[in-house]
Amino acid sequence: MKHELYGTRLYVDLSQLENNINYISQITNKMKIVAMVKANAYGHGDIEVVQKMEKLGIRHFGVADFEEGVRLRAHNIKSSIMVMNPGVHNVEVLIKNNLEPVIYNEIILNELVKSIENISEKNKTPVLVHIKINTGMNRWGFKASEIQQLIISLKELKKIQVNSIYSHLASSENKRDDQFTIAQINELIKIKKQFTFGLNIPIKLHIHNSFGLLRFVDTLSAFDYSRIGLALYGGIKDVNLKPISELRCLISQIRIIRKNDTVGYDQKFIAKKRMKIGVVPFGYADGLQRAWGDGGLKFYYKGSLLPTVGNISMDSCIVDLSQVQDICEGDEIIYFGKQRLISDLAKELNTIPHEIMSTLSRRIKRVYC
16 A cells, blocks of 8 residues: 555665665675564564565575564565574474574474474475574573583484574673673584584584674684674664664644643643644554653654653654644654664663564554665
8 A cells, every 4th residue: 555645654775775785795704694584674574675685695584483484485585594483383384384493402303303204205305403502691592511412313313404503692782791702602613613523514603693793803704604683774873884764653633732731541741831742643552662651752853852742552642842833734753764863762762773673563654765
């Protein structure tokens, strides 16, 4: 449907996505990019973004769960798709859709073996998997003490092929934790040697996320992939990486309220003076948080910041327009974009750009340009 019909729109600049990829590729050099497109490509629209990336030569993608991977396959995405968080009940679905599961514990490995046995003997192609190693994040992954037994198990499984081993940097953005980050990197390199010797096959290696890639360039030579998300979408404050999107909302209605008038649910806001307020069709069902009401969030309009008034509703919020004279019903205000960097907005809201992007509802109209 025509985007003019929608009161809230996310404009996605695919040419800027290309610029970001070109810059990242200069850093990665011979390393291949695993483009993270989980959470609807960080809110930007997974199908359109992946299709663009495939045209740019990216052949490896990462998603969070089976449903995201199946959705890409249903839209004729042929590239390698790594599923980071498979569950015991969907491993067979992953195999049937030629998705590459991450094995992060013995339970998932055993379930994979069972699923392979359940699938027709006609399928002679080994299932490609990725092994997750816990080097300090303490989330998913095998401990160092479990590696030797894992290698013994993998050697006996002829229908499983290990494509890569990897880990996840816990604090690559923070300089205070650089020693910890370097220790994680060195630990994974050491563990790779165990796999290479034990399985006697070439195995690819990856650990760098966006901040890890940009900040630890001197460690890249030992690695084959870099798993990049935020940098692709321009969510990092860097002169060489620009935001690829801008979210704009229309002012649906403007009204004048008097002193002591209340606004929104629970009559939480009571006007202390005559005010001009505007209704915006953008609420907590679209990606805002209810806690950002009463001035917690500010929209941008022609150099001014417009604070929220009262509680944020499911489908709307209300902003204070008293300081701007030239705004009318139908005019657009900006949540984030070129004039309001998402990194700055995230800092104001005491969150991170990832959260702002990934929580954007699918009902927001995406406009690709």
